[in-house]
Amino acid sequence: MAQLNLNRNLPGQDDLYADLLAAHEGLSKRESDALNARLILILANHIGDPQVLRQALAAAALKPEETT
Numbered sequence: 001m002a003q004l005n006l007n008r009n010l011p012g013q014d015d016l017y018a019d020l021l022a023a024h025e026g027l028s029k030r031e032s033d034a035l036n037a038r039l040i041l042i043l044a045n046h047i048g049d050p051q052v053l054r055q056a057l058a059a060a061a062l063k064p065e066e067t068t
Contacts, residue, residue, distance in 0.1 A: 004055035 010016060024032045044053055 002049050002052045004052050004059060006059060 023035060027035060047053060047056075
């Protein structure tokens with residue numbers, strides 16, 4: 001079974017964050033939410049493993065103090 005990687009695994013994290021902010025610039029809340037939903041579905045399709053996606057959902061549902 002594939003495992004979700006929660007370790008830092010993304011080069012240029014700050015640059016990607018800036019790109020994400022730029023993609024939302026000028027959007028309404030509704031448009032921003034729709035962009036996020038589309039991005040999530042695109043990335044979920046790219047991952048393509050339902051078990052890994054369920055692990056990601058569970059990890060995302062944790063409160064920050066529960067992850068340490």
